[in-house]
Amino acid sequence: MILTNIMALKNNYIWILYDKNNSCIIIDPGESKIVIKEIIQKKWNPKAILLTHNHVDHTNGVENILKKYPKIIVFGPEETKNFHVNEIIKGGDKINLLEYDIDIISTPGHTLGHISYYLKPYLFCGDTLFSAGCGKVFKNNYIKMYNSIQSIKLFPNNTVLCCAHEYTVSNLIFSMHFLPQDKNIKCYYKKIQKKIFLKKNIFPFFLNHEKKINIFLRTDEFFLKKSMGFKKSKDSFEIFCYLRKIKDIFGAKRD
Numbered sequence: 001m002i003l004t005n006i007m008a009l010k011n012n013y014i015w016i017l018y019d020k021n022n023s024c025i026i027i028d029p030g031e032s033k034i035v036i037k038e039i040i041q042k043k044w045n046p047k048a049i050l051l052t053h054n055h056v057d058h059t060n061g062v063e064n065i066l067k068k069y070p071k072i073i074v075f076g077p078e079e080t081k082n083f084h085v086n087e088i089i090k091g092g093d094k095i096n097l098l099e100y101d102i103d104i105i106s107t108p109g110h111t112l113g114h115i116s117y118y119l120k121p122y123l124f125c126g127d128t129l130f131s132a133g134c135g136k137v138f139k140n141n142y143i144k145m146y147n148s149i150q151s152i153k154l155f156p157n158n159t160v161l162c163c164a165h166e167y168t169v170s171n172l173i174f175s176m177h178f179l180p181q182d183k184n185i186k187c188y189y190k191k192i193q194k195k196i197f198l199k200k201n202i203f204p205f206f207l208n209h210e211k212k213i214n215i216f217l218r219t220d221e222f223f224l225k226k227s228m229g230f231k232k233s234k235d236s237f238e239i240f241c242y243l244r245k246i247k248d249i250f251g252a253k254r255d
Contacts (some may be wrong), residue, residue: 001017008030012166013164014028014029025048030058032057052128054076063084106148113254122162123152125162132175133216216240219239220239225239
């Protein structure tokens with residue numbers, strides 16, 4: 001199975017998995033035109049669409065893709081049922097596509113019904129976790145989001161995080177606000193800036209590296225708590241809530 005991505009809507013990742021027979025799976029198509037163009041150029045045969053949640057920047061391309069390829073099966077959680085989904089799935093389910101098993105992981109928080117898809121080593125985590133950051137929490141579902149991120153943290157270190165947005169630079173700037181001397185974060189920021197200058201793809205994002213540079217995966221660390229002016233006993237969940245709420249007003253993009 002080969003993984004590629006398409007940048008859409010300025011900062012969305014649309015993921016595509018394809019096999020040696022050129023059959024493919026599309027994940028979170030926020031728009032259709034660019035996806036259909038890529039399918040035609042690569043001579044792919046689309047078999048399925050996977051949706052992580054119900055926001056239009058992840059679902060808006062489904063209708064037109066189906067008009068072009070009506071035999072595609074669309075999978076998604078209950079909250080996506082109005083976006084032409086014909087297979088409702090939930091956390092704990094398993095589906096088989098292109099002869100591969102895909103585990104459905106419940107990752108609520110960004111939305112109540114948000115799910116992720118795990119096809120080792122790839123975790124399509126939608127808007128739950130980004131490189132150096134995490135998704136915006138709607139409807140005060142902080143505990144759900146925190147638990148979802150903690151569950152992702154338990155995945156194998158070689159897991160490749162296939163997030164749905166490219167916010168890495170703004171996330172790292174936010175992180176350096178709290179940890180200005182962190183060598184891993186500073187080094188990664190320089191590396192990302194260089195890749196952008198050279199117009200190179202920033203992906204892939206490995207979980208073992210994210211544990212070093214993503215402060216939302218480090219909320220139990222004393223050094224982070226101290227830099228924020230909190231005592232060692234401060235609860236990890238409280239640190240997460242504080243960081244996420246500050247991020248909302250930090251001048252960040254919609255995430």
